[in-house]
Amino acid sequence: MSDIITITLNPALDISTHVAQVLPERKLRCEQPVYEPGGGGINVSRALKKLGGDSCAWLLAGGPSGDRLCSLLEEEGISVKPHLIQNWTRENLMVVEDSSGNQYRFGMPGPEVNEAEWRQCLEELERLPNEKLPKYVVASGSLPPGVPDDFYAQLADLAWQRHFRLVVDTSGTALTKAAGKGVYLLKPNLGELAALAGKENISVLEQEEIARQVLAEGKCQVLVVSLGPRGAMLATPESIKYAVPPTVPQKSTVGAGDSMVAGMVLYLQQGRSMEEMLRYGVAAGTAATMAPGTGLCRKDDTDRIYQWLQAQQQV
Template sequence: MSDIITITLNPALDKSTHVAQVLPEKKLRCETPVYEPGGGGINVSRALKKLGGGSCAWMLVGGPSGERICELLKEEGVDFRAIQTKNWTRENLMVMEDNSGNQYRFGMPGPEVYKQEWRQCLDDLEKLPEEKTPKYVVASGSLPAGVPDDFYKQLAEVAHQRKFRLIVDTSGEALMKAAGEGVYLLKPNLGELAALAGKEKISAMEQEEIARQVLDEGKCQVLVVSLGPRGAMLASHEGITYVVPPTMPQQSAVGAGDSMVAGMVLRLLHGASLEDMVRYGVAAGTAATMTPGSELCRKEDTEKIYQWLLEHKKRA
């Protein structure tokens, strides 16, 4: 069993294509579509593979779209465990408009998932023999219909019981209910950080105070706040640190967050400090923005940006 398990309850078969121009009421001639396995945890596992790490992607999948996701993961050499669902896995569509460079992303709702299906994920984690218990579990992405909002909270209870470190990257009610004992690391953006503190929005001047409040309330042990092109803020009981990446040519922000999480958990597994964890995560997230469409980070880009950040740290 891998030291890292990722969990995806709402995976997607992502289909992307190009068209000259998006026009209403016209038959649009698209290029041959590209299919990729998608969903938060799945993308973290795929990015880990690209960075030279390993993991096992646990996922709920069903129907022909679910089978295709499994085939694609096999082709990429990503280890996975498929928990079968009665209903078919969703499909998403991304269209690149060549004339403008605009990107149109159509996200479909996930299928209804039945209790015995999502419960199997928790039950199987609880029953893992001690020698097969992972060191890190990454729970990422949205929850489909039928899965309770407190699923990640239930997962945190398993983490507390089985002594693995849980990293959660989600939003909305799932994030609000996940925060608490058993969660090692949360990765919100500024809007999600505000929600954790019970506020509609916060200013840059407030973000450090709010981060400390979230930690003091025991909602997680480590907080990494994504700041988009400005990098990330690390908050822990050791203090607050910012990691700001260099300005790079950006093609697409798709997959940046998942790549960032992959970079962070990989460095944690290797025993890195929290600051170095965020540094490598920001490097991976920035590297993902340099790739077209929904492509994730590339290792060579990640390493170059990481080395730049190290040198920048030294000069600072």
């Protein structure tokens, strides 16, 4: 068993294509489609592989689209653990209009999942012998219809009982319910940080105070707040640190958050310091914006940005 497991309950088979121009009520001739595996935890596993790490991707998979998704992951050399469901895995569509360069992204709802199906991941983690338990479990992405919004909270309870470190990257009610005993690391953005504190929004001037409040309330042990182009803030009970990336040529923001999580978890698994973990995560997230489409981070870009961030600490 890998030291890192990612869990994706609402994966997607992502289909992308190009068209000359998007026009209403016309038959649009598209280029040959490209198929890629998608979903929060799946993208973390894919980014980990690109960075030289290893993980096992647990996911709910159903129908031919689920089979195709698993095959694509295996082709990338990623270990896959599908938990089968009756309904088909969703498909998303992304169309690039060549005349303008605009992207049109159509996200489909996930399949209806029954209780016996969504409980599979929890029950398998419960049954794993201690010697096969992962060190880190990354729970990332949205929840499909039928999965209760306290699923990540149930996973956090299991993490507390079985002593693995749980990393949660989600939003909305799933995030606020997950926060608490059993969560090792949360990665909200500023809007999600506000929700964790029970506020509608917060200013930049408040973010450190709110982060300390979230930690003091025991909602996680480590908090990394994504600040977009301004990098990220790391809050622990001991200190607050920042990592601000260099300006880079940006091609797409798709997968930047998942790449950031992958970089952080990889360095945590390697036993690096909290500050190094933060910088490598920011480096991976920034590197992902340099790749076109859904390319995620590239290792050479990530390592180069990380070295720049490390050098800034010496100035």
